[in-house]
Every structure is written in C-alpha cells, then in structure tokens.
Amino acid sequence: MRIESVTPIFIDRYLFVEITTDTGIVGLGESGAWGFQEGTAATITRFAEYLIGKDPLLIEHHWQYLYRWTHFGGAVVMGALSAVDIALWDITGKHLDAPVHALLGGKVRDRARVYYHVFGETTDELVDGIADARRQGYTAVGHLTPFTDALRTEPYFETHVQKIRGAVDAVARYREAAGTEVDLCIEIHRRLSPFEAVQLGNAIEQYTPLFMEDPVLPDNIDEMGYVASKTTVPIATGERYTSLWEFQMLLARGGAQLVRPDVCIVGGITGARKVAALAEALHIGVVPHNPLSPVSTAACLQIAATAPNFVIQEFPNDSWGEKGDMRPEPSALVSGAAEHDGEGFVTINDLPGIGVALQPGAAERYPYRKREILTRLHVDGSVVDQ
Ligand SMILES: [Mg+2]
Structure with a gap:
C-alpha cells in the first residue's frame, strides 16, 4: 500500500x-x-x-x-x-x-465519561448551563470559568478582592447548582498570576472541584509546579504543550495532577498515547483536550478507550469561543460522530480506523471561517489573558 x-x-x-x-x-x-x-x-x-x-x-x-x-x-x-x-x-x-483502539492493546472500557461545555457572559448564564447539563444527564461540566466568558471587546478591570472573591462566590453558586451529581471542571484560561492562583485554589477547595485548569500561563513549568504544590485542588494542564518532552518536564516538577494532551497538536494518537503512558507511571490522570470537531473527538476516544488512567473526556457541544457561535451539527460534518448516551458517557465505537468520515459535500456546506485576531484589553490598554 x-x-x-x-x-x-x-x-x-x-x-x-x-x-x-x-x-x-x-x-x-x-x-x-x-x-x-x-x-x-x-x-x-x-x-x-x-x-x-x-x-x-x-x-x-x-x-x-x-x-x-x-x-x-x-x-x-x-x-x-x-x-x-x-x-x-x-x-x-x-x-x-x-x-485503532484494538491496535493499541484493546479497550479497557466500553464508554468514556464526558464533560459538557458551559459558556456564559454572566454567572447566571453559567448556572443555567449547569442546570441544562444536569437535565441532559451529564455528570460533569467543564469550560466552566469563575470569571464569566465576557466579550473580548469589553475592557477589563477588577480590584484584586473583586477578582478573587467574585470567583469564589461564582464557584459556590456552581456547586449549589450542580449538587453532588455533577463534577465541576473549573477553567481559569491562564488568567491568574501564581499568587492569585494559590489564593483562589485554597478558597475553592471546599467546593471540591474535579480540577482547576490552567490557573497560570503554561510557559513557565516551575510556576505551575508552585501553584500545584500550594493547593489541594487538582491542577489540570497541558493543552498547549506540543511534545512528550514538555509533559515529562511538567510532571517532573509536580506541575499537574491531571494532564490534558491535545491529540491534534501533541503528535496525534502516537504522541497522546505516550503522554498517557508517561502519566500512568506517576498515577496521574488523563483528560484529553478537545475543543475541536467530531474527528478530534474520535481520535481522543482511542486514548480514552485504551489508557487505564483516563479520567474524563472534553466533549464540545454547541458553541466555540464566544457564546452563540454555533458549530455545525456533528452528524452533518461526519458519519460516526460520538453521541452522548444520556448518562454522562459516550460509547466508544468499534468501526475500523477512528470510525468517522467526512460527510460528502461538508466542505461546500460549511465554507472556511477564519478566526479573527482578537483578545481582551485591560482598561489601561494592556493585554489580559482570557
Ligand atoms: Mg482549557
């Protein structure tokens, strides 16, 4: 061939x-x-x-x-x-x-637990999103920021105490809405400095989040290790890392309790499988990062199927970035797209390969939409991370 x-x-x-x-x-x-x-x-x-x-x-x-x-x-x-x-x-x-999972040693599970994406420009919208996830049978929500997904065109300002206490109050409301039936995957999107991240992490420990993701910029692995050492909230990170060796440095410095390899930038199924094995040696969990299409989901599910230390799969639903920016229906984009089973899981299919194929005419029906270069500014004009 x-x-x-x-x-x-x-x-x-x-x-x-x-x-x-x-x-x-x-x-x-x-x-x-x-x-x-x-x-x-x-x-x-x-x-x-x-x-x-x-x-x-x-x-x-x-x-x-x-x-x-x-x-x-x-x-x-x-x-x-x-x-x-x-x-x-x-x-x-x-x-x-x-x-593919049969070629990687066979399935260790038949279905993969998933977390629902929640977006909102206000805390009320995020709370509604949690209620919506519960209604649909999900047992975890993610992309769940304690800072809201405010528009990037809105200049940002909060005092330190507003920033931290506001975030703590938001997580309290999320826990109230979620009860104990739904886990909270708290997404910080690199908004905090190391000292802010430690303060917030310690303050939200009482709400038992499954993890706090990317509390600080991932560029400095020692800083991630510092934050992880100062809070009992599990730190999840790794979506921006592009190699096995970055993950090795992260784990050697105690920077994460959960790793988030992105199958579509960490070297594909080959790269992600190695990251999962590296983490397995340290009893570290794997939460594959997946903000993309049902093709990425299908690739992630090969890791979910075969990694004993898989924890939960990001499962994007309806929007992207800004609230309301709807994605094409998965079934309109590909055949074989993973579907939520109503109990918080998706079934891992046994079709040959990764099990999905582009629908004929999908490229014509959904022409390319270039992502605008846009980030948020502080009221003083400087760049903030969101
Ligand atoms: Mg993330």
Missing part, C-alpha cells in the same frame, strides 16, 4: 487532512493549531512531499522522520504532524479492518 495524496481541507473553523492510498483506503485527521490553520495547511502540503509514495503503515517511522528531519517545531508543525498521524492510524485500522 502506498500513499497517493495528502490534502488539507478547511471546513467551517476546522482544518482536516485526508490521505488517500493506492488501495482506495482514505484516512482522516485533524489539526489542533486552530489559531494558525493556514500555516498548518502549508506545513501539511510540505509533509506531502515526503509522504507521497510511502507505506502508510509505518506510522512511528514517519512520525520520527518528520519530527526529526529538521530542528523546527511548535504548534503549527505539530498540528500538521498530528493530523497526518491520526490519518495514518485511520488508514491502518481500515486496512486491518480493526478500530
């Missing part, structure tokens, strides 16, 4: 890759470098120069070759490599008539 073509495909806000072979088998992958889709597509096209004519079954070799042939890396390159890796696993599964 030989690779015949490697094609980046823009659909809606997503970037996919389709790899065709001389046997007629087609593999599908997705990139997670969503801020730089054009650059990633160009990198995929560059990788095609190497891949065309090669045996698609030599996944690890191609991964090593493309990672190591030159000294550049980062999210764009790794987004491209991840998309290619997922597509090669998809091809391999279809070639062997087996789901």
Whole structure:
C-alpha cells in the first residue's frame, strides 16, 4: 500500500487532512493549531512531499522522520504532524479492518465519561448551563470559568478582592447548582498570576472541584509546579504543550495532577498515547483536550478507550469561543460522530480506523471561517489573558 495524496481541507473553523492510498483506503485527521490553520495547511502540503509514495503503515517511522528531519517545531508543525498521524492510524485500522483502539492493546472500557461545555457572559448564564447539563444527564461540566466568558471587546478591570472573591462566590453558586451529581471542571484560561492562583485554589477547595485548569500561563513549568504544590485542588494542564518532552518536564516538577494532551497538536494518537503512558507511571490522570470537531473527538476516544488512567473526556457541544457561535451539527460534518448516551458517557465505537468520515459535500456546506485576531484589553490598554 502506498500513499497517493495528502490534502488539507478547511471546513467551517476546522482544518482536516485526508490521505488517500493506492488501495482506495482514505484516512482522516485533524489539526489542533486552530489559531494558525493556514500555516498548518502549508506545513501539511510540505509533509506531502515526503509522504507521497510511502507505506502508510509505518506510522512511528514517519512520525520520527518528520519530527526529526529538521530542528523546527511548535504548534503549527505539530498540528500538521498530528493530523497526518491520526490519518495514518485511520488508514491502518481500515486496512486491518480493526478500530485503532484494538491496535493499541484493546479497550479497557466500553464508554468514556464526558464533560459538557458551559459558556456564559454572566454567572447566571453559567448556572443555567449547569442546570441544562444536569437535565441532559451529564455528570460533569467543564469550560466552566469563575470569571464569566465576557466579550473580548469589553475592557477589563477588577480590584484584586473583586477578582478573587467574585470567583469564589461564582464557584459556590456552581456547586449549589450542580449538587453532588455533577463534577465541576473549573477553567481559569491562564488568567491568574501564581499568587492569585494559590489564593483562589485554597478558597475553592471546599467546593471540591474535579480540577482547576490552567490557573497560570503554561510557559513557565516551575510556576505551575508552585501553584500545584500550594493547593489541594487538582491542577489540570497541558493543552498547549506540543511534545512528550514538555509533559515529562511538567510532571517532573509536580506541575499537574491531571494532564490534558491535545491529540491534534501533541503528535496525534502516537504522541497522546505516550503522554498517557508517561502519566500512568506517576498515577496521574488523563483528560484529553478537545475543543475541536467530531474527528478530534474520535481520535481522543482511542486514548480514552485504551489508557487505564483516563479520567474524563472534553466533549464540545454547541458553541466555540464566544457564546452563540454555533458549530455545525456533528452528524452533518461526519458519519460516526460520538453521541452522548444520556448518562454522562459516550460509547466508544468499534468501526475500523477512528470510525468517522467526512460527510460528502461538508466542505461546500460549511465554507472556511477564519478566526479573527482578537483578545481582551485591560482598561489601561494592556493585554489580559482570557
Ligand atoms: Mg482549557
């Protein structure tokens, strides 16, 4: 079997890759470098120069070759490599008539617990989102910020005490709305400094969140380790890390109790599986990051299916970034999309490969929507993280 073509495909806000072979088998992958889709597509096209004519079954070799042939890396390159890796696993599964999880050692679970995405510009909207999740049968909510998802066009200002006490009060309301039937995955989106993160973490311990995600910018791993050492709230991080080696440094410094590899930028199924195994050695849980399409979800579910230390899967629902920015219906985008079973889980399917394929005409129905370069400013004019 030989690779015949490697094609980046823009659909809606997503970037996919389709790899065709001389046997007629087609593999599908997705990139997670969503801020730089054009650059990633160009990198995929560059990788095609190497891949065309090669045996698609030599996944690890191609991964090593493309990672190591030159000294550049980062999210764009790794987004491209991840998309290619997922597509090669998809091809391999279809070639062997087996789901990818069967090739990774077989399923250790039949369904994956998921968390519901909650967005809101006010605390009331976020509380409503939790109630909505409960009604639908979810047992966890995530993307749940204690600071609200205010518009990025609104200048920001709060005093320190407003910022911290307001966040604590919001988490109290979330717990009240969630009861003990729903876990809270608190998303900080890198808004805090290390001392703020420690104050907030200690103040919300009483509400028993499942985790506090990205309390500080992930660039300095020692700072994440400092925060993790000062609070009993589990720290979840890793969505921006693009390699196994960054995760090794994070865990060596005690920076996380839960790791969040993004299958679509950490090196695909190959990379994420290694991160999961690294974490397993330390009894650290895995919560695959997944803000993307049902293709990413399908790739994540191969990790969920096979990693003994899998904890919960991010399962995006209806919006993206700003509230109300609706996604295409999963079933309109792909066949085989994972569906919530009404009990807080999705079933892991046993279809060959990753189990999903683009619907015919999806690219025409959902033309590419470039993400605007927009971030929030402080009232003093400086950039804030949100
Ligand atoms: Mg996050």
